[in-house]
Amino acid sequence: MNHDQSPWRHAVNIGLIGALTAVMLALIGMVETFNKRDIIYKFIAMGHTLLLFSAVFLSYLAAKKASRQQVGVAIGAAVLTGVMTAGGAALLVVIGKLINLRLVFINASPVLYQILTLYYGPKLGLPLLLLSGALCGLFAGWLYVAPALVRKTLLTALGSVAIAGVLQDMLRPVIAIWGPLAQINRFLFAANGLTVNGALGMFVLIAVIAYLWGRKGGNIKARVAGLPAGQQRSLKLGAWLVLVFVLLILPKILGLFLSEVLTIVGLYVLLGLGLNIVVGYAGLLDLGYVAFFAVGSYVVAILTSPELGFFNLGFWSALPFVIAAGILSGVLLGVPVLKMRGDYLAIATLGFGEIIRILVLSDWLRPWVGGAQGIGKIPNISMAGYTFSTPQQIYYFILAGCLLVGFISWRLRDSRLGRAWMAVREDEDVAQAMGINLVATKLMAFATGAGFSALSGAIFASKIGSVYPHSFNVMISINIICLIIVGGMGSIPGVIVGSLALVGLPELLREFAEYRLLVYGAALVAMMLLKPEGLWPDVKRRRELHVAEEAAETVPAGS
């Protein structure tokens, strides 16, 4: 848009954004909530880290407007942005001291002002706040003009320390299991956060590794690429075997809580793989996907729960019915929307999802599906006299499901059907002109996705032992859409990465839970604006998006 803007003007703009960001982060309560956790014990807390990170990130953006040769301009712009970001927070404190903001903004508490003034009180704290903003800017500006290797090394090391601090609750028990290594815990972690020594040690260690990898990593990659095809294949096979082995022993290492998190992630991977076929492969944006999850859960509940007492089947004898019901409902809901495209399809499927939830919740269908109370006493899954009841046992079951479904969708992708789906995704009319049967292809996508989702629903119901209509609101559909998009549409590893990032991480960070959907929303918007192909995109799709970018660049910017 504004190509001829000077770096200073740009810095002021970004600085205003920074000030707004700082004020928002403070007012929505994120800073205060996050500050309960120390990254480095008694040295820096997570809320401060969040603010520092925003300041450094935005200052870096401001510096980027100048070229790397204009050292003074770059650093100056970055410092300006940093100071403005801190200025936003400072202004909030000043206003907050003058008038009671709490009447409107519930999070504008005295504690927040203390945090923002770094616990020094307004007289000393405000100048310190501005100074730290300037320092952030200075750091970001210097980072920008520094050589690439130094930048990478520093960022990796700093990032790792921050992540270790954030994930302390997860790392501590994991390390504790490893008998002799448990000593590391005492060195690394204090009561709340890393110890200063631990953080420094970790920083140095990772910086050295990152530095060495930065110098030699390219060579290693080139050597691997230079190996003959046979050896490369065995290397790949070896990597797969290691991965499978790690997956198999994972619950043993991780303990109860983390295994529970893993099973939740696994369920979302299952759901994601199913929706990936509908949205990622066939390009049909389905916002009512949770309906099939509900169908799976409810069919299993109705067939197995003694509470209703209709059938009292076991899980395995109910499973074929569940899958069949899922596929059938996929086709049934698919037929009406066959002719719709894009946004109409999205809204219609959203409507279906809501209709099903409202029907299940209503008193009318209560005798059959339990109404708002749901259905309880669903028996656990058992196989050959072995019951899957704890998360560590269910993990294996879900893992098997994920591997099966992953394998199916991987094989489907390059099959005739998979290629037909992608053709439909790219252009329906052309696909039809090429002789693809649109009706059959789309219905197959809906049916396959629904089948996977129903399977996931069945496992979910058996895992928690009861089903409630409230578990199946539209948020689930949105979550799954988010994780697919963040991971990369149409990409199987993308689904796994997306589930880990969007489902796993929030489970680990208690503070995060409240802001989960906020971050989802922001992530979706940012992803679409900056990296529409996702974190781990499908190779073909990435190439397509890059072609589009190149083509866009050659078109003169007149429109």
Added chain:
Amino acid sequence: MLQRIRERISPTDVVMWIIGGGLMFLVVWGSIATLMKGTYSGRHWIDFIIFGLAQGSVYALIATGYTMVYGVLRMINFAHGEVFMSGPYTAYFVAAWFYRSGFLDAQPIPSLIAIFIVAMTVSTTIAFVLERVAYRPLRGAPRLIPLITAIGASFFLQYIFRGLYGSGFQAYPDIKILEGHWIIAGIRILKFQAVVIVAAVLLMFALYSFVMRTRIGKAIRSVSEDKEASALMGIDVDKMISMTFVIGGAAAGAAGVLYAIMFKQVHFFMGFIPGIKAFTAAVLGGIGNIPGAMLGGIFLGLVESVGPSLFLDGLGIVAPYQLKDAIAFTMLVMVLIFRPTGILGERLAIKKA
């Protein structure tokens, strides 16, 4: 002749017509059964209809925002429900302040005007910023991408407001002059419902004449016909798109206050369901068509209010009122299937792609 008809009809069409016919039959049968049973007297029906009109005129105001944005950008602004929520939620604090200071009871009309102005300003700002930050960089992107952005923006806004103002329901203060009822031509109308209907109709009239009479309105209509040609005619397309969001936002903010007057509470999630329903209304009237959206809104409001008792009671369904949202959504799906161009939206069928 018969051969040709047979070729044009596919099996899926037949299935669809059977489902549609079945639903129609159920609706007619249910209505007749209800009327025969006579559970509800004439007074009940009139109450339902007036409530439906009030609710529907709020939907209609929100729907104009959807329809105008769809007209110029061919995208569903999924976050419009949050634009609708932001205004009254912010204005709640003004209302509460007026209430505490006694100004609301002493000077009800100026304070209501102030509440409206605050709500409309906030909603307009949110809509403007939303377009600027989230949608403008995506012009010309594949169609799915702005939709996903809009979904993201919708959740982002919801939870920003939740963080700012808290997650509880806030009760709007009672406005004394709107309590009680009037009797007009022998019909008893609750005062606040009458005010909501009149205010909404006035606002719709203002909005419609703005779009039809002023230069800016003309430019907006021209942009929604053809962006390139409008640009060639010297219209600043980006500015007109912003204007569309501004007008839609103002309408949504006003609708939000009316909604808050009707239901007496605000909440960070209050925009979601009315948003989807207003979208239904926009589709019902033919998306891209402003009078259509207004008609669709009022129609939807009526069906939602009268429908559960009329259609479902006769079918022997327990607690039919729980299913009113299901009726709205069923209607949405049915319209999308059988008449995606809506009641008044003939034009759009040609350039659907």
